[in-house]
Amino acid sequence: MNKELSIDMLAAVKKPARYTGGEFGSIFKEEADVRIALAFPDVYEVGMSYLGFKILYHLVNKMEGIAAERAYAPWIDMEQLMRERRIVLTTLETKKALCECDLVGFTLQYELSYTNILNMLDLGGVSVLAEERGEEEPFVVVGGPCVFNPEPLADVIDFAILGEGEEALPEVLTCYRNWKREGKPGGRQEFLHRVVRIPGVYVPSFYDVTYNEDHTIQAVNPNTPNAPVTVTKRVVADLNEVDFPTAPVVPFGEIVHDRIMLEMFRGCSRGCRFCHAGMVYRPVRERRPEVLRELAHKQVDNTGYEEISLVSLSTADYSCLGPFLDNMIADFKDRKVSVSLPSLRIDAFSVDVAKKVQAVRKSGLTFAPEAGSQRMRDVINKGVTEEDLLHAVSAAFANGWKKVKLYFMIGLPGETDEDVLAIAQLAKKVQWKFKEITGKGGCQVTISASSFVPKPYTAFQWAPQDTLEEIRRKQGLLIEATRIKNLTFQYHDGKTSIMEGIFARGDRRLGKALYLAWQRGQRFDGWADVFDFERWQQALQDCGLDPDFYNHRARGENEVFPWEHLQPAVNRAFLASEYKKAKQGLLTADCRQGRCNGCGVCQRLGVPVMDWSGRAYDASKEKGFAPLAEKMASGDNQSYSTATQRPGLPKEGGDAE
Known part of the structure; x- marks a missing residue:
């Protein structure tokens, strides 16, 4: 087994680092009872920007006798050299081949990275298919947001960990160490029977799937007594108690997010109906300001970075962001360390925040209206108006900003051409607002429009995805409508969105097409210059699979989904209610601003929402809360429409039907 990358190989490829x-900051454990390779299925600079692996790398390496090491997908130039010279993929720390590790753990961040998982296993000397792995081969485990539907990878993975891994992964590794110390009794099957008893662990081979004549799922049932009927995600109740990494690995070369990443909180309660992360990461749990400041100081001391990025699903929703920012800026002003936010809410408060973090140099501001028309913003439950956006950009222009970037989606359920063209009209209004405020032109507005992909555990999991022809037609409408000075339109190739949609809501029958496409050369499907749509279509056809079945048909109201035995604890009835409200253009209020909406997460997980001060409240005990079935029977439905409730959102309302 050749594991050494020679100098001439490094000299021949892009970015040898x-x-x-x-x-600096790498952790080397030459001797360890258990070794796990944390394998990110993309290039180094992308994987090194992933906060989840930084956390797990830190936590696992604090365990006595257990080592976590890193591995990333080699780019095409390096892979070619490795295959020519029969060099195996190794970890970066002790140069162990993947096949020499006890476990290989992948994160499922993006559906179009799945072929890289197969490719990395093959390069690392690990059998790609789980059923072909020998007794001495490592176990392949996955986690991450896409783990709530890992079925297309069911043939590849040994098991999955649903939800947050800070507590679950150490339990899995301890279980493995105990089994290994006992001499691995019963072989691989015995370990799987042990690990499946850990809450949040899913073993695909322990479940059988049956199908109806129309190819939909009939049922997913466990085939062993040890496997639960449903697997519920793991969640950390109090993030203030989690040992967050303060001395992360500092790369030699530049990475995508080359800065300190300070996680403010997890979860989001805004309830955008297209947002997968907003549902599967619930409930909201904030870190205390004093904890965050201490973590920030330690990371600056240990890394030398000169920028701190405050990261969360919606950082501007941190409940004491204003005073916290004031303290952070004061703390680091003399050390020339800046503080940044990845995104802003569409309100004047966000502009005030931007003034604080961009006091020296005013780069562009980024807002996400998501849809051009108010009707569509109500459909997706965005909860903002055109007036909100224009008020925010007015404040920005009055304070010296000249560049604005606006994020939208096209292809949302119920969208018309009028809604699509409203995107361009809204951008023009932003330009006119600049002239109104400053008395001159020159405002640079960039529109970025992605294509909507329906995701599991969202209100739109029942909705069809636009066809490629329809996506291109709508993009064409916007191309024509945005031929205006200082207005730039950016969009993504619809082909990648189509494949993302197929795998996002796919079942385990897709595994054969995945394997075939990889054998034929597919990898790095998320990279436009590598992605081959025709090869994918041929692989699906050769496996007897119809792409339209997965992404262009409306799901039946009572259809069984491939992922429903894997639970983030969000009620199906709540999601169905939200889908109905979307069709009616009704909003659902943020539960943190009013009463519980009945999504079920707090109650099913037994984990309360926690705000910045550390006081927790349990939605199930709030005044006015009633169990979902009780509200359905009573008809208690406090939906509201923009016609009667603008401006602003009421404190209560939007209960699930």
């Missing part, structure tokens, strides 16, 4: 290892 991807493969050398030895970075």
